[in-house]
Amino acid sequence: MVRRNVVGAHYGLVDWLAQRVTAVLMAAYAMVVAVALLQGAAADFVTWRSFMASGLMRFFSFVLVLALAWHAWVGVRDIWMDYVKPVSLRLALHVLTLFALIGSVGWALGILWRL
Amino acid sequence: MASRTLHFKIYRYDPDKDRKPYMQDISVEVDENDRKLLDALVKLKAKDDSLAFRRSCREGVCGSDAININGKNGLACLTDLSSFPEGKPIVLRPLPGLPVIRDLIVDMTQFFKQYHSIKPYLINHDPPPERERLQSPKDREELDGLYECILCACCSTSCPSFWWNPDKFVGPAGLLAAYRFIADTRDQATNERLDDLEDPYRLFRCHTIMNCVDVCPKGLNPTRAIGKIKALMVARAI
Numbered sequence: 001m002v003r004r005n006v007v008g009a010h011y012g013l014v015d016w017l018a019q020r021v022t023a024v025l026m027a028a029y030a031m032v033v034a035v036a037l038l039q040g041a042a043a044d045f046v047t048w049r050s051f052m053a054s055g056l057m058r059f060f061s062f063v064l065v066l067a068l069a070w071h072a073w074v075g076v077r078d079i080w081m082d083y084v085k086p087v088s089l090r091l092a093l094h095v096l097t098l099f100a101l102i103g104s105v106g107w108a109l110g111i112l113w114r115l
Numbered sequence: 116m117a118s119r120t121l122h123f124k125i126y127r128y129d130p131d132k133d134r135k136p137y138m139q140d141i142s143v144e145v146d147e148n149d150r151k152l153l154d155a156l157v158k159l160k161a162k163d164d165s166l167a168f169r170r171s172c173r174e175g176v177c178g179s180d181a182i183n184i185n186g187k188n189g190l191a192c193l194t195d196l197s198s199f200p201e202g203k204p205i206v207l208r209p210l211p212g213l214p215v216i217r218d219l220i221v222d223m224t225q226f227f228k229q230y231h232s233i234k235p236y237l238i239n240h241d242p243p244p245e246r247e248r249l250q251s252p253k254d255r256e257e258l259d260g261l262y263e264c265i266l267c268a269c270c271s272t273s274c275p276s277f278w279w280n281p282d283k284f285v286g287p288a289g290l291l292a293a294y295r296f297i298a299d300t301r302d303q304a305t306n307e308r309l310d311d312l313e314d315p316y317r318l319f320r321c322h323t324i325m326n327c328v329d330v331c332p333k334g335l336n337p338t339r340a341i342g343k344i345k346a347l348m349v350a351r352a353i
Contacts, residue, residue, distance in 0.1 A: 007283050010310065012319035013348045078322070081315060082279045 019074045022067035029064045053115040065108045069101045118146040121155055121196070122204040125166065129217050136215070140204070145196060152205075153180055153191040168219040175332060178267030182219050183208040188269040188330040210272040212281060225281045226268045226288070233285060233293040233311070238304035254300040261295035261340060263333050264288060270327035270337055276320040283316035287327035287337035290318065294340035297347065309348055318344065 036042075041051040051057060076097050084090045120142050128136035143158045153173055160166050169179040173192045180191040185199075185206050199205050213221035239248065271277045271286035285293065293312060296302050312318040318341070327337040 005282050007314050007316050008311070009314050009316075011313070012315040013313055013345070013352055015315070016319050016345065017349060082276065082320070 015074045015077075018070055022071040025067040026064060026071065029060055029067075032060065049115060052112075058112060058115070061112050062109065065105055065112070069105045073097065073101055118144055120144055121199070123155075123159065124204045124206045125159075125218070126208040126215075127166070127218055128215055129165070129167075138206075150196060151192050152184065152194040152196060155196060156180075156191055156207075166219075167217045176265060178265035181210055181267040181269045181272075181332075183210055188273045190267060190269070190332040193332050210268055212272045212278040213268070221268075221272075223268060226271055226286070227266075229271070229281070229285045229289040230266065230292060232317075233289050233296070234304070234308070235292045235296065237296065237299060237302050238307075239301055240303055248301045250300055257298045257300075258295060260335055261291060261298065264291055264295075264335055265333060267332065269330045269332055270335075273326040273330045275324060275326070276322060280316060280320055284320035285312070285317050287321070287341070290321070290344065291335060291337040291340045294344050297344060305347075306351075309344070309351065312344060313348060 033041075036051060040047070042048045052061065077094060080090050080093045080097070084093060121144075122140070122142045124138045124140055126136055127133070127139045141159060141163060143155055143162060145155050145158065149155055149158065151173075153170060156166075156168055156170070160168070168182065168191070170192070171177040171179045173180075175190055175193040178190070181188060182191055184191070184194055188210060207219060209215050209219045209221045213223060213225065216222050237248075266288060268288060270291075271288045274284075274287055276284050277286040290312075293308060297305055297308050302308075321338075321341050323338060323341075325338050328335075328339075331337070
């Protein structure tokens, strides 16, 4: 293969936008939890558990886990793209990052739905 | 201001003679007629004519004397000598991130390659009118803060994203110029320009670090221009 410097992958906008939208979602979630904590949602285990097990919180926590994973994917991939030059190594790191994130999402959802 | 002595630490490297770069300690007398750093550099050159640096217009228009001054990129001809604290040596280095040709002179090939890649000219397929393509004053206003760029490379060479990927990331100067033509109502290639920039490297290596805004000797804001390019991409995609 000829070694040429190629650019023009025609993507990037969705990731850039997603990074911002997921950041807002996570900030909103953090505020909801902070308010709940101030109102004593974590007074004891049973209260905390019932708070997190409510339908609304399950919904938001599910969205949070997905947003966190997407956000982390864009951010970590940016680090690989900035600093790792060999394409093969970059691809390997991308795949590993994806595996780690998908696994973590599954794990987090397992915990949430066990509540 | 009476005459005073200025102390310098200057990056020196002549690939024909030096095995590796070194910092030279040198001082020079300046008087009340010497107002800008470039004046002192010219006197330094008279003292040690092996010192190499670029200069031309000496008034912030040509952009050739961009160097790294006490760790911050700037134009020697626009930097006041009175802005330097007394007693501390003034550290001068070539612009970071570009290959050094000699002393304070860098090879700008990569920088201009990125600039050329955004097609820095008006693309309009209509037959040219007899006199000129007109714009309303309001449309023309949109180009303020964009057309003033003198391509000194202060911004791009202070941008970490450009340091890491100078071959792929267009850099703040190139992106400012790109928006200058995207914003121009006489240009007909907006979509092609946006297509060309929609790339994880060419545009989206910008992480809004804003070093470019911090150093621009003309007070321009490449980060805002990059934001406007992204906003246009969102507008056409959503």
